[in-house]
Amino acid sequence: MLLTITNEKSTATDLGFLLHKNPVRSHSFTLTFGQAHVFYPDASDERCTAALLLDIDPIGLVRNRRGPAGEGHALEQYVNDRPYVASSFLSVAIAQVFGTALAGNCKQRPELVSEPLPLTIRLSVLPCRGGDEVLRRLFEPLGYSVEAKRHILDEKFPDWGESAYFTVTLRATKALRELLAHLYVLIPVLDDDKHYWVGDDEVEKLLKHGAGWLGDHPERELISARYLKHRRNLTQKALSRLIDEEDPAADEAIEAHAIEESVVAKPLSLNEQRLGAVVAALKGSGAQRVVDLGCGEGKLIRELLKDKQFEKIVGMDVAWRVLEIAHERLRLDRLPPLQRERIQFIHGSLTYRDKRLSAFDAAAVVEVIEHLDPPRLAAFERVLFEFAKPKTIVLTTPNAEYNVKFETLPAGKFRHKDHRFEWTREQFEAWANGVAARFGYEVRFLPVGTVDAALGAPTQMGIFARS
Numbered sequence: 001m002l003l004t005i006t007n008e009k010s011t012a013t014d015l016g017f018l019l020h021k022n023p024v025r026s027h028s029f030t031l032t033f034g035q036a037h038v039f040y041p042d043a044s045d046e047r048c049t050a051a052l053l054l055d056i057d058p059i060g061l062v063r064n065r066r067g068p069a070g071e072g073h074a075l076e077q078y079v080n081d082r083p084y085v086a087s088s089f090l091s092v093a094i095a096q097v098f099g100t101a102l103a104g105n106c107k108q109r110p111e112l113v114s115e116p117l118p119l120t121i122r123l124s125v126l127p128c129r130g131g132d133e134v135l136r137r138l139f140e141p142l143g144y145s146v147e148a149k150r151h152i153l154d155e156k157f158p159d160w161g162e163s164a165y166f167t168v169t170l171r172a173t174k175a176l177r178e179l180l181a182h183l184y185v186l187i188p189v190l191d192d193d194k195h196y197w198v199g200d201d202e203v204e205k206l207l208k209h210g211a212g213w214l215g216d217h218p219e220r221e222l223i224s225a226r227y228l229k230h231r232r233n234l235t236q237k238a239l240s241r242l243i244d245e246e247d248p249a250a251d252e253a254i255e256a257h258a259i260e261e262s263v264v265a266k267p268l269s270l271n272e273q274r275l276g277a278v279v280a281a282l283k284g285s286g287a288q289r290v291v292d293l294g295c296g297e298g299k300l301i302r303e304l305l306k307d308k309q310f311e312k313i314v315g316m317d318v319a320w321r322v323l324e325i326a327h328e329r330l331r332l333d334r335l336p337p338l339q340r341e342r343i344q345f346i347h348g349s350l351t352y353r354d355k356r357l358s359a360f361d362a363a364a365v366v367e368v369i370e371h372l373d374p375p376r377l378a379a380f381e382r383v384l385f386e387f388a389k390p391k392t393i394v395l396t397t398p399n400a401e402y403n404v405k406f407e408t409l410p411a412g413k414f415r416h417k418d419h420r421f422e423w424t425r426e427q428f429e430a431w432a433n434g435v436a437a438r439f440g441y442e443v444r445f446l447p448v449g450t451v452d453a454a455l456g457a458p459t460q461m462g463i464f465a466r467s
Contacts, residue, residue: 001054006120012048017109018176020100036093056083086126088188104177121170129192144172181209189226198229203238215242270449277448279303285392287362294368298326314344351379357388365395370419385439393464398422402458432462440467
């Protein structure tokens with residue numbers, strides 16, 4: 001991945017003082033995810049270009065659990081776009097390699113720190129979720145001119161259409177520290193993803209590097225939500241503090257809004273409705289020992305823990321880092337001993353037979369099967385229905401027919417980039433009935449979420465009971 005910054009103000013090589021990198025030689029740095037190299041392909045008084053090249057190790061990403069989440073040894077864990085595109089890895093590199101410039105420090109030439117320079121930035125491959133419209137909405141209000149060349153998916157197969165990747169050139173007259181702060185925040189916002197866990201410290205980073213510009217930005221809500229990986233509580237915290245800094249009277253507005261929210265009940269989100277439906281189905285089955293397959297960050301486990309009927313709750317996931325996050329979110333180390341003994345996390349795959357999955361009253365598989373490659377469904381079916389064979393299985397998956405009601409979802413696209421398929425109601429029922437017949441179960445179907453007369457509900461749920 002390549003980022004270049006060009007200064008065309010005489011003496012242009014002053015850029016080297018600001019970046020604390022001598023233009024006459026190259027510089028290399030070891031990062032946790034690979035190597036970073038800084039070099040100057042052009043260094044004269046009239047024009048100076050500094051290049052930051054990231055050499056990301058895709059195997060190392062998996063070994064260090066910094067790559068994309070995946071199932072088992074899925075190919076996506078090893079073959080992905082992270083080594084080639086600007087992402088949160090580049091933001092980390094900017095902070096570590098150009099940290100002094102980002103902080104606005106220059107001992108040798110302190111007068112340069114606040115000096116506006118005619119700068120040109122080029123990002124060789126930048127993911128832009130939402131297209132160049134979002135790119136322009138983010139950078140143009142900050143005074144940049146934007147050029148974006150979109151890449152097609154494959155030149156040999158033009159019918160496949162365009163990709164979400166652009167070669168981007170930005171031009172502005174700005175102090176270098178401002179430019180680096182904008183890049184640090186907005187690159188992962190455009191990618192709409194991060195390679196590491198997002199917590200309260202990310203709010204502090206956002207506010208630190210967004211100081212002086214984010215509070216007035218017309219897209220501050222979008223920036224905050226994407227930067228904080230759409231974690232609602234963190235986004236609200238960041239926006240509240242931005243408003244406080246912008247408007248001294250904001251405390252009164254926030255307090256009034258909080259009072260209003262306490263009076264007017266918020267409708268439940270689809271995820272909240274889904275979890276409620278699953279808990280109700282498990283409770284109605286009489287299950288006391290429950291395994292949550294593909295437990296993710298432990299949202300269902302949190303709900304099950306509230307009900308004393310569930311004496312043993314086990315969460316299994318293929319991603320070790322996700323299990324660590326679930327452990328942190330549930331604060332297992334702070335739970336009373338009796339509560340702590342009810343919960344266990346195990347690392348494993350849904351497509352390999354596992355003796356640990358036996359002897360459970362019920363299994364929950366919530367929004368999981370659509371992440372499996374279709375050829376691996378047969379293995380999943382045997383693991384769950386033939387070998388583990390709990391008395392009750394509660395399984396949910398998206399209803400593809402309902403996708404047309406999501407205005408921001410392009411036609412023909414899945415709800416999540418990691419989905420391998422999404423079934424219509426007819427397809428799901430055909431699969432579920434076939435599985436039930438082969439393995440000695442009976443199945444009934446329930447809708448989850450607001451039901452459309454023609455399209456059904458956004459989520460479909462199958463409840464399997466062993467005959």
